[in-house]
Structures are given as C-alpha cells and as structure tokens.
Amino acid sequence: MQEPKSVYRREELSEKAITLLKKLIEIPSFSKDEYNTSVEIENFFKDNHIPTNRFKNNIWAVNQYFDDNKPSILLNTHHDTVKPNKAYTLDPFLAIEKEGKIFGLGSNDAGASLVSLAQVFLHFYAQENLDYNLIIALTAEEEISGVDGIEALFPQLPNVELAIVGEPTQMNLAIAEKGLLVIDGVMKGTPSHAAHPNVDNSIVKCLADLQNILNFKLPKVSDYLGEVKITLSGIHSGVQHNVVPETCLFTLDVRVTDAYSNREAFDIIQAQMKSKLTARSFRLNSSKIEIDHPFVQAGLSLGRTTYGSPTSSDQAIIPCTSVKMGPGDSTRSHTADEYIYIDEIKEGIDIYIKILEKVL
Structure with missing residues (x-):
C-alpha cells in the first residue's frame, strides 16, 4: 500500500467530502442493512492508502503513528439512515446538487458529519508526535439505537478518552444530551x-x-x-x-x-x-461534558456556542466523555427533501481541524 499524503489543502478535502457524500446518498443504507455503504467507506480509505478494520457493518481505523501509551480521541458518526417519508418530492437516493446544496436521504443526518470527519482523519492521519491517538469509527444502527453499532464496537477500540459524535449541530457544541x-x-x-x-x-x-x-x-x-x-x-x-x-x-x-x-x-x-x-431498556442514558474540558474550551475560543440537546444519539451508549458536534441543522433530520449546504461541509471540516489542532 502506498504512503498517504501528509498534507492536504482544504479545497482538496472539501472536494473529497462532497464526492463521498454523493456516493453514500445513492446507496440505500437503512438500519441493519448498511453493508453496501460500509464497503464504500472502506473503498474511500483504501483509495487514500489508509488501512481499515471491520466489525459487522462498522468501519474503523487508527492514525499512522498510533501509540499504545497514549490516550485516544474517537471521531464517530453513523452511516445508516431512516426510511424516506412519503412527502419527498425528489428521489431520496439521487444526490442532487443545486443552489449551493446537496439533496438526498442522509445528507444532513449524518452524511455531512461522516464525510467531514473522514477528511479530518485524513488530515491528521500521517502527522507525528500528536499528544493523542486519533481513531475514526463510522458505525451502523444509530437510527434504531441498535446493539450492533458503536455499542458492540466500542470495547474493541483502544483507550478512548474522548468521543466526538458527528450529528447536525451547526458546528456548535452539544455538551449535554437527554x-x-x-x-x-x-x-x-x-x-x-x-x-x-x-x-x-x-x-x-x-x-x-x-x-x-x-x-x-x-x-x-x-x-x-x-x-x-x-x-x-x-x-x-x-x-x-x-x-x-x-x-x-x-x-x-x-x-x-x-x-x-x-x-x-x-x-x-x-x-x-x-x-x-x-x-423497555435503561441503556440510553443522558450524557454530559464539563464546560472546562479542553475540547469545549477550544471550541469556545473559535466562537462556537454550547447548548443542551433534546435529541438522542450514539452518545447515549458511548461509555466515556463525549461531545456532539457536526455540520447541518437538526431540524432538517428525517424531513422530506433533506439537504446540506456545501458551505456547511467546508466549514465543518475547517472547524473540526482548528479545534483538534488546539487539543492534539
């Protein structure tokens, strides 16, 4: 396998993100039926010379200079979607780019977070002397809080100290979740x-x-x-x-x-x-990260805001400190003719990188 590039221009990362998002939109990926999108994600990392691991329909990877003696930061989001509702006027499985937006099922929830986090991992993958390892896990069954997604995968991930959960938050920090x-x-x-x-x-x-x-x-x-x-x-x-x-x-x-x-x-x-x-279950508990956590403080220093989220995500089953943050708007999730602004993806990649540069 070839060596990955050590430096990527932001424009290059944005182009890669948009290309990947369009591919994922056009592959149906309902909860428990995510195999085809998991293969597409594997191919993305393979094309960028990054080895991956698979557990069921969950794909994960660690940075090139992973060190067992260091704690890890996890980049996590999901590649399953809900089923399209009957109010769609566009083909939910056709990625349509118009008016500065990309339309399609899962574009906002949570495709934009997935492709942004994938580029962030690409950006940091080959960097040496980081204070933390970086792990990316793109997982299944989030929309149904299933047992074969991040909950099943997490015990296999090494020494995770902080999880960044990609969901549409307008790149603000959801520091608590019901x-x-x-x-x-x-x-x-x-x-x-x-x-x-x-x-x-x-x-x-x-x-x-x-x-x-x-x-x-x-x-x-x-x-x-x-x-x-x-x-x-x-x-x-x-x-x-x-x-x-x-x-x-x-x-x-x-x-x-x-x-x-x-x-x-x-x-x-x-x-x-x-x-x-x-x-029915006691497993989906609330979560919280302290306001003085370095990641939160780094986000605040960049003008991001904090809030408490009324919606649930995989944070509920991640057994470590976590924060929810990603491009897009939660009010668009599960709606007809779902979309994401292209500029939101570009901004997401940029803000993720700037915050992590302060932490890593």
Whole structure:
C-alpha cells in the first residue's frame, strides 16, 4: 500500500467530502442493512492508502503513528439512515446538487458529519508526535439505537478518552444530551358489560393516572437540559363498544436529563403512578461534558456556542466523555427533501481541524 499524503489543502478535502457524500446518498443504507455503504467507506480509505478494520457493518481505523501509551480521541458518526417519508418530492437516493446544496436521504443526518470527519482523519492521519491517538469509527444502527453499532464496537477500540459524535449541530457544541427511556404501562380494572355500572373501569382509572404523571415534574432541573420531559405517545384499550376492557395499555416517552439516571427517573415515575410500568431498556442514558474540558474550551475560543440537546444519539451508549458536534441543522433530520449546504461541509471540516489542532 502506498504512503498517504501528509498534507492536504482544504479545497482538496472539501472536494473529497462532497464526492463521498454523493456516493453514500445513492446507496440505500437503512438500519441493519448498511453493508453496501460500509464497503464504500472502506473503498474511500483504501483509495487514500489508509488501512481499515471491520466489525459487522462498522468501519474503523487508527492514525499512522498510533501509540499504545497514549490516550485516544474517537471521531464517530453513523452511516445508516431512516426510511424516506412519503412527502419527498425528489428521489431520496439521487444526490442532487443545486443552489449551493446537496439533496438526498442522509445528507444532513449524518452524511455531512461522516464525510467531514473522514477528511479530518485524513488530515491528521500521517502527522507525528500528536499528544493523542486519533481513531475514526463510522458505525451502523444509530437510527434504531441498535446493539450492533458503536455499542458492540466500542470495547474493541483502544483507550478512548474522548468521543466526538458527528450529528447536525451547526458546528456548535452539544455538551449535554437527554437520554431516552421508553415505558410501557398497564392499568387493570374489572371487565363488564357497558350497560352496567362499573366503578373499576380500567380506561377511566388509566386516564386519571396519566393526567397525574403528565402534570408531575421531577424535582431536579438540569442547567443545560432543563426538566425531564414525559410524553404520552400511545394508548390502547377495548375492542367492542359494549364491553369495558380489563386492561388499558399505554406508552410514555421520557427524555431524561443529566440530573438523573434512567433507572432513577423510572423509579420516581413508578412511585407516582398506580399503573404497572415496565421499561423497555435503561441503556440510553443522558450524557454530559464539563464546560472546562479542553475540547469545549477550544471550541469556545473559535466562537462556537454550547447548548443542551433534546435529541438522542450514539452518545447515549458511548461509555466515556463525549461531545456532539457536526455540520447541518437538526431540524432538517428525517424531513422530506433533506439537504446540506456545501458551505456547511467546508466549514465543518475547517472547524473540526482548528479545534483538534488546539487539543492534539
């Protein structure tokens, strides 16, 4: 294998990023079906003379002068996408460049972050005497919080001290992120004929229980993420108009702040409710990086801002200090005719490099 270049012009990196993004957009990559995009990512690094490793549909690599005695900074984002919604007016699998934008499914979430981080890794790959190793991991199943993405890969990665998670944040720093707790509940009552009195109607009892919890506020408020948010996202009961059902089923979507672990939030919510609750998982916890962390301070010195993110990402399952940052706008994610501005990719590459130059 040839030696990689040691110096790349920013224009060259931008061109490589745009070319790669267009290729990835035109390869369907739904969660659990990311093999073809993983091959395209492998080919990108191969073409740039960088050896890669594969674990399932996750592709990762380390810098040329990797040193086991040094801590590592991880560059991570995902190459899976959601399925396109029915409101698309453009072909979601056709990369269309117009009006300074690139349209296509996954262009904003998180294709722009992926191709930008890939160029950043290229930029630093052959540099010697860095204070940190640099690892890039472009992973699968983020959109479904799957178990075969970064969660499965992370134990194989060497000595990661900080993870930079690429998601659309307008290149500002999401220094805290809400966790996700999905709770299924059941309220039981006494089944009966609808024509007869019933003071133990499961639906009526459930509605009262839900009204109580939706008005309840967990006492701790996060500086960056505010209050824990509880949303009723589903309810089901009864199949016949003349039968009072025995059970009423419901689902709560709980966005947990760094003030609580998911388990703590669940226990508090259960204590407030008469329904029987079951958590689908406790694994997607909130995350936080301190404001005085060198990476955050480097970003602030370049005029970037910090905020708390209400949306979840692979940060929830990365077991080390992490920060979410990437080109694009989160409000465009999962929308019809998704797009990214070309200038956002150029800016993303530049800002990533400038921050890491202060840290590495």
